[in-house]
Amino acid sequence: MVKLALRSGLRWKVSLAIAGVSALVAVALSLVVHNAARLSMLDNSRDVMDERVQIAQRYYENTGRLMLHAKVDDPTLPKQLRDAAAVGLRATYLQDSAGNGTPEVWASVPLRNGKILSIHTKFKDRFSIIDTLDRVLIIGSVSVVLGGTALGILIGGQLSRRLRKAATAARKVADGDPEVRVRDAIGGRVRDETDDLARAVDGMAEALQDRLEAERRVTADIAHELRTPVTGLLTAAELLPPGRPTELVRDRAQAMRTLVEDVLEVARLDGFAERAEMQDIRLGEFVVRRVRIVEPDARVKVVRDAYVSTDPRRLERILGNLLANAAKHGRGPFEVTVEGRVLRVRDHGPGFPEDLLEKGPSRFRTGSKDRAGKGHGLGLTIAAGQARVLGARLTFRNADPEVEGGTGAIAVLWLPESAPTSTGSFPIIRVPD
Template structure:
């Protein structure tokens, strides 16, 4: 149940309880007052009738002597020498009685219909019922209004927080929440803004350090590469050049990750025939990969970034998976499947991370664990969705690149 419905239900229930308690209180108070007034009036009548009877010896004021209709409890009270009243019957037969003993040991009684007073009580109950319904309706309406306002503010806060999480650092949750009241929602929004600013400052510092380190490594790498090229032929020289090339690739990848982390990269969109594009890149970088086209479609994307994604995914499948590696193009979707051990559970659960290698990565090799991170970052720039899974039939790694779900960053 949403917060708005909970607030509405709570206010409606409280309003109903208050209305019921108030209505019952008024009902019983009015019923008691009516009964007391009727008893007092009948007592006055029977006393006047008794005085007249004692003077004249004849009933007066509608009284009766030794009436067999007198209710038994009232007769017994009068026989004990008391002046007593009693309300008996219900509905139209309701009556209020009064009885008193006479000097000649007889019982003088008067009675009148109590139905008009019951009708007044029923009319009051109708008014109370209508009032209770109005109170519940107004309470529910107030709950809807209050809940809708709070729910709308929290929804705007959630949407703004989502924009911040997606990399829009200019969005402020407190501005999205709005309102001049310093309530809990405003305090929460300010706390989220403060947390986002602190995290952004820390991330920016980490990105600067990463980029600075990578940039600073470029200069000695250039000299190291030149020196390696001057070495003569032989196994030691070959090993040096191989390690220098690996280190250069690592530095370039780290720089690319740092640029992607800034969320400032923009896609240079062009129309690309996706199936033909995938076939040509696969033939160039992974000739042993099988490409199958289900549906041909022209997509608007950045060909350079798309190539980077495809190459990283193919290299990852060939390095950590097992042949055969197949690529399927279905409209705007590209699926890459291999028959290896599949992605580790931690990778599927947490997503690609920096320097995270698959469990099948060989000791001392297998890349440096940035390939999937770069592919995910480039997909975000394109507005695409990159999904990692294990095939339900053979357990091999299955990567789906969907170029259709969202617009790329403007």
């Protein structure tokens, strides 16, 4: 089952949260204020009508005439007021008016002659204040929500910006830049949880760098110590009498020497101490000459030639390792294509394994899907390291049988337009779809 996930920025999450809380608070306060104002208005209207009915009662009993639009035994008098007058009580009553929200306020009082004096009115002028108050509350609520949203965008934007800077710095650390510190990258005077996160990431990066540096030193020291005895072993093997055992000894001694040299090279590349010696070369002509020496059977196609500034020795090392990997783990024909600053090496074997495509080359992991090929898996690791020194990008993929006609592994070297930086990092190269 495929789970759909919506991606949204922290800025908008914080903004929506603050806007939602602001809206809830504004609505709640508006309802409380509206109800309180309405109840106060109704109570005041009852008091006013009660005073009026008392004045009308005294005037009627003294003069026999009616005032304040009072009526005696009004046939429309509500039943609740008739019941109250029956027991001799003066009362007020609110009657809902059909078609509008202004209630009709009644007041009644029993007279000495057994009749009921009553008055009623709607107080339209007074209750119109409620409508004005509602409009003010709506405008205020909208203003609060908009202000809360703007505040959320401001706070969330600042936090999101700090986190993006931290993510960018962390990626640089992951790419091997030892000088980058996440805490320095995010900056700011306010200390919050992002600073704690940055310090934790910096501490973890420093610990990992120290550990990797220690492992690199151990690896380089071991390889360096093995270099002398292996050279002596290879020299001694040359003095053995001809024969099959001698050939086996020479072959294994040479393989061990190659392994030691490769391990030393990987250690130097891991230490980011290598620097390229740049020269201007014509890429197509350079590749044709080198391929003829390394793999004479490979087919070279120059789609578009270009002049590039690179280190010829390191570029030759990359090209040789890619062709050697194709020869060991793939099948012919081998194809080398030059298109501007892009160099492709392809075979027609089973292709790269999935873990290599996902995680990239790793030492002592060969480029064969069935791992049946010979080799110690350092060729692609060295090629990727040399590409980093050149400021280039080395990518790996498998051929699409429907589009590219058959299977096979394809390694693509993207040479940069400018020289590499002082740290050996490469600029961003846009890879076409």
